[in-house]
Amino acid sequence: MFLANILDDPVCQPIKKTYERWYKFMEETIEFWLPDSEWHTKAHCARVLLLSLLIGHQKDLSDEEKDALGMAAVFHDSRRLDDGIDKGHGSRAAEYYKDYCREYDLPYDEQAYYITYYHDQDDSLGLSEIAKSLIISERGMLLYQIFKDADGLDRFRLGPDALDVNFLRTEEAHGLVEFAKYLLQKSSETNS
Numbered sequence: 001m002f003l004a005n006i007l008d009d010p011v012c013q014p015i016k017k018t019y020e021r022w023y024k025f026m027e028e029t030i031e032f033w034l035p036d037s038e039w040h041t042k043a044h045c046a047r048v049l050l051l052s053l054l055i056g057h058q059k060d061l062s063d064e065e066k067d068a069l070g071m072a073a074v075f076h077d078s079r080r081l082d083d084g085i086d087k088g089h090g091s092r093a094a095e096y097y098k099d100y101c102r103e104y105d106l107p108y109d110e111q112a113y114y115i116t117y118y119h120d121q122d123d124s125l126g127l128s129e130i131a132k133s134l135i136i137s138e139r140g141m142l143l144y145q146i147f148k149d150a151d152g153l154d155r156f157r158l159g160p161d162a163l164d165v166n167f168l169r170t171e172e173a174h175g176l177v178e179f180a181k182y183l184l185q186k187s188s189e190t191n192s
Contacts, residue, residue: 114140
């Protein structure tokens with residue numbers, strides 16, 4: 001299990017089982033178009049998953065809301081064409097998610113779709129599109145912000161100065177900056 005050395009950390013205990021379930025789902029079923037990516041790997045998605053669930057736990061989200069974050073985390077970079085900005089990989093991943101749910105008769109979550117769809121866009125666009133949805137509540141906006149923060153916290157994989165903490169949206173994410181560095185270091189040790 002990727003990050004098994006981290007999951008026993010007391011901070012991870014409350015989300016360990018949820019993480020393990022989503023990680024297993026990703027490993028066994030999600031196909032990545034860019035499997036040899038340097039930056040947008042399943043390992044990146046696993047760290048985003050863990051960070052999303054940690055912030056979600058700290059925000060006291062429901063199990064359904066944490067599952068929406070989990071679904072977004074495992075699908076969000078699955079349809080990348082390159083390691084650059086690749087605007088549009090979010091919409092491709094969201095469509096893959098929707099089709100996957102239909103094909104395998106899995107529960108579909110509109111919030112997970114929107115989070116995935118707009119995670120590669122500017123917040124002004126993502127939040128305005130989520131606000132237009134009749135199905136998604138204000139909680140959907142919070143889930144989007146949590147997810148964007150979790151994805152942002154893993155920017156340390158791009159370099160020590162790759163994260164500008166001024167762009168983090170939640171107080172909880174600010175509190176996880178050092179943990180995100182530790183997480184990357186521990187996941188690198190696991191893979192070396």
